[in-house]
Amino acid sequence: MDRVRRFPSRRRLLQGAVAAAVPAALLPATHAAARARAVDYPLAEWVPASTSNYTAANRPTTYPIDYVVIHVTQETYADTLAIFQNPAKKVSAHYVVRSRDGHIAQCVRERNVGWHAGNWTYNTRSIGIEHEGWVDKPEYFTHAMYEQSAALTAAICSKYDIPKDREHIIGHHEVPGSDHTDPGPYWDWSRYLRLVNFA
Numbered sequence: 001m002d003r004v005r006r007f008p009s010r011r012r013l014l015q016g017a018v019a020a021a022v023p024a025a026l027l028p029a030t031h032a033a034a035r036a037r038a039v040d041y042p043l044a045e046w047v048p049a050s051t052s053n054y055t056a057a058n059r060p061t062t063y064p065i066d067y068v069v070i071h072v073t074q075e076t077y078a079d080t081l082a083i084f085q086n087p088a089k090k091v092s093a094h095y096v097v098r099s100r101d102g103h104i105a106q107c108v109r110e111r112n113v114g115w116h117a118g119n120w121t122y123n124t125r126s127i128g129i130e131h132e133g134w135v136d137k138p139e140y141f142t143h144a145m146y147e148q149s150a151a152l153t154a155a156i157c158s159k160y161d162i163p164k165d166r167e168h169i170i171g172h173h174e175v176p177g178s179d180h181t182d183p184g185p186y187w188d189w190s191r192y193l194r195l196v197n198f199a
Contacts, residue, residue, distance in 0.1 A: 056112050057124075071129065077103075093130040169192075
C-alpha cells in the first residue's frame with residue numbers, strides 16, 4: 001500500500017524558499033521581460049506618459065537625434081510623472097531623474113517625439129531629460145542626480161553618435177524661442193560635462 005504524503009516534502013519546501021529568495025529581476029517572468037522591452041535605458045523604470053502628450057515616430061529614421069536637452073521640473077518627481085500622465089497637459093519628456101537618489105523614470109520611448117523643448121524642430125531632434133527640483137534651489141542638484149543623469153546622457157550620446165559637448169547637450173533656455181530659464185544658474189555644467197565624458 002502506498003503512503004499518502006500529507007505535507008510537502010523537504011525538497012519541495014527548499015525549492016519554494018529558494019524561489020522566494022531570488023529577486024524577480026533574475027526570474028524569466030513575463031512582467032520583467034515586458035519591462036525590459038519598454039525602456040531604452042536599462043537602469044530606467046517605465047512610467048509611461050499619456051499618448052496624448054507626445055508624437056509617435058520612428059526616430060532616428062524619421063528624424064535624426066542630435067541633441068540632449070536638460071530641464072529642471074519646477075515640480076516634485078511624483079508631480080512631474082502625474083503631469084506627463086495627464087492627457088490634458090500636452091507635455092512630456094523622455095526621462096525624469098529624481099533628486100534624492102538619481103532614480104530614472106522613462107516616460108516616452110526615444111523613438112517618439114517628446115513635447116519638452118517648446119520648439120517643434122528641437123523636439124523632433126532631441127531627447128529631453130527632466131531633473132526634479134527648482135532652478136533657484138541648488139540643494140536639489142545632488143551628487144546622485146548628477147551621476148545618474150550623466151550616465152544616461154552619455155549612453156544616449158553614444159547610441160546616437162551625439163558629441164558630448166555643450167553644443168549638443170543644451171539647457172532648455174538655449175532652445176531657440178524658449179521662454180524658460182532652466183536648468184538655471186545653479187546647474188553645474190562643467191561638472192556635468194565632465195561626468196558625461198567619463199561615464
